[in-house]
Amino acid sequence: MSPALAVFCREYQRLSADHLEVLRDIYAPDICFSDPAHHIQGIAALLSYFEGLFSRLTRCRFNIEQVMEQGDEAFVRWQMCFSHPRLNGGKEVRVPGVSHLRFAEQVYEHTDYFDMGAMLYEQLPLLGGVIRALKRRLDQ
Numbered sequence: 001m002s003p004a005l006a007v008f009c010r011e012y013q014r015l016s017a018d019h020l021e022v023l024r025d026i027y028a029p030d031i032c033f034s035d036p037a038h039h040i041q042g043i044a045a046l047l048s049y050f051e052g053l054f055s056r057l058t059r060c061r062f063n064i065e066q067v068m069e070q071g072d073e074a075f076v077r078w079q080m081c082f083s084h085p086r087l088n089g090g091k092e093v094r095v096p097g098v099s100h101l102r103f104a105e106q107v108y109e110h111t112d113y114f115d116m117g118a119m120l121y122e123q124l125p126l127l128g129g130v131i132r133a134l135k136r137r138l139d140q
Contacts, residue, residue: 004103005067005074012062012078017054023047028108035112058083058090073102080114 001009004026011022024043027033033040033049040046054060059082066077076099083092097114101107 001067001069002074002103004106005069005076005101008101008103008107009064009067009076013064015050015054015060015062017051020047020050020054023050026107027110028104028106031106031108031110033110033112036114056084058085059092072104073100075100 008026011019011026015022023046027043027046029043030041031043031046033046038049040049061081063079063081064076065079068075078097078099080095080097081092082095083090087093095114097112100109100111100113102109
């Protein structure tokens with residue numbers, strides 16, 4: 001495993017509100033980060049995003065489940081486990097996802113793929129029930 005990818009995997013599993021400065025070790029200064037809801041350019045903006053994210057969550061951890069690396073890019077399969085006081089009655093929510101990373105000395109491009117509905121919409125009291133019912137109907 002390349003050094004940049006090893007640092008990413010090790011530090012993401014240790015991320016916490018008190019341990020966000022390590023993002024400067026993981027990411028290049030001009031990092032391009034995107035997920036289903038955000039497009040962020042630059043390490044300062046990414047730090048601000050993570051600070052806001054961790055300030056709203058009761059708990060958050062990433063479990064790295066699989067890594068596939070080829071040349072200067074990798075796919076990392078993970079599970080995000082988090083608790084938010086207004087989602088799922090404050091109980092833990094688990095969301096699987098995949099990150100596509102491009103790197104040299106540090107990660108300079110990071111794209112996350114995950115089900116935004118499973119992360120957010122299905123966890124809301126009224127809307128969650130409607131979405132789960134729709135999913136059940138589609139599975140029939």
